[in-house]
Amino acid sequence: MITQIHTLFFxxxxxxxxxxxxxxxxxxxxxLTYNLTAQKDRNQHRKLSFNSDDLLLLAVPVYAGRIPEFLEELFSTFEGHNTPVIFTVVYGNRDYDDALLELKDLFEKRGFTGIAAGAFIGEHSYTAKVATNRPDAEDLSAAFQFGQEIKATLSRLDSLKDHQLIVKGNFPYKERKPMPLMTPETNEKCTDCGICAETCPMDAIEKTDNRTVHAKKCIRCNSCVKKCPENAKSFSHKIFIEFSERLIQNCSSVRKKPELFFL
Ligand SMILES: Cc1cc2nc3c(=O)[nH]c(=O)nc-3n(C[C@H](O)[C@H](O)[C@H](O)COP(=O)(O)O)c2cc1C
Incomplete structure (x- = not known):
């Protein structure tokens, strides 16, 4: 009998x-919701432990076909005790490759049991021209429906004891290719309002000088680019621009649909 859902997302x-x-x-x-986006909140939510009457919902974006690398260390501090879990990844209409499988492998090693998984689509962090404004009403309705269907799975969990959740993905996982260090540029429209620094998930932007971004901390998540009210931040590195152009060319015309997996 599940009494509480713990929703964790980055x-x-x-x-x-x-x-x-x-x-x-x-x-x-x-x-109970745990927003793991800010560094200070991730620091607070280490070593979480869950029981068999808890249900975990994990949701992360796909980065280069995998889960964001630095989250592996945080997730490896979590512990389940026969805890059912729903794996969710959100990707920018290219592909989610091995991200769901990686998430499932990480958690099933630590006392959690996958009962459902979903890959959904969100506007690409690099460019609003790919998967523009997604998740839209259709995606959100599919996500709600997914939750409802899992409720049905939960009601017959006992009869599914010997079933294994199978998700798309391959092992060895997609190789993470090294990327040159890059940071967003800041143009003259910047008013030093501080929103970018306050919301940077990696604390990569100086709070006293919003133009200074620490390259070794920046993960190119584009939080600062998308949240700046003045459109003052952007990536202008040649590799970033070429990559974004390729994405627009290859991934903007086909509308990918959510893919769902159940026990
Ligand atoms: C560094 C980085 C790598 C990404 N890699 C992929 C990818 O491999 N495939 C894809 O379809 N989208 C990729 N995306 C796009 C995000 O997965 C997508 O925009 C997602 O909706 C962002 O989630 P968020 O809004 O919760 O940050 C990438 C984004 C970033 C920042």
Whole structure:
């Protein structure tokens, strides 16, 4: 009998947060939400432990076909005790490659049991021209429906004891290719309002000088680019521009649909 859902998400540009919110609403079980986007909140939510009457909903964006690398260390501090879990990834209409499988492998090693998984689509962090404004109403309705369907799975969990959740993905996982260090540029429209520094998930932007971005900390999540009210931040590195152009060329015409997996 599940008494509580724990919704954990990392979401620099807020598409993953929206999907996680809708799945949680569809489940209609008392929920506790842990937003793991800010460094200070991630520091607070280490070594979480869950029981068999808890349900975990994990939601992360896809970075280079994988889960964001630095989250592996945080997730490896969590512990389940036969805890059911829903794996969710949100990707920018290219592909989610091995991200769901990686998430499942990480958690199933630590006492959690996958009962459902979903790959949803969000506007690409690099360019608003790919998966523009997604998740849109259709995606959010699919996420809500997914939550409702999981409720049905939960009601017959006992009869599914010997089933294994199968998700798309390959092992060895997609190789993370090294990227040159890069940081966003700041133009003259910057008013030093501080929003970028306050919301940077990696604390990479100086609070006293919003133009200074620490390259070794920046993960190119584009939180600062999308949240700046003055459009003062952008990436102008040649590799970033070429990559974005390729994405627009290859991934903007086809509308990918959510993919769902159940026990
Ligand atoms: C560094 C980085 C790598 C990404 N890699 C992929 C990818 O491999 N495939 C894809 O479809 N989208 C990729 N995306 C796009 C995000 O997965 C997508 O925009 C997601 O909705 C962002 O989630 P958020 O709004 O919660 O930050 C990438 C984004 C970033 C910042």
């Amino acid at each position: 979401s620099p540009t807020e598409t993953t947060a929206k999907v996680a919110g809708q799945i949680t609403s569809g489940l209609d079980i008392p929920a």
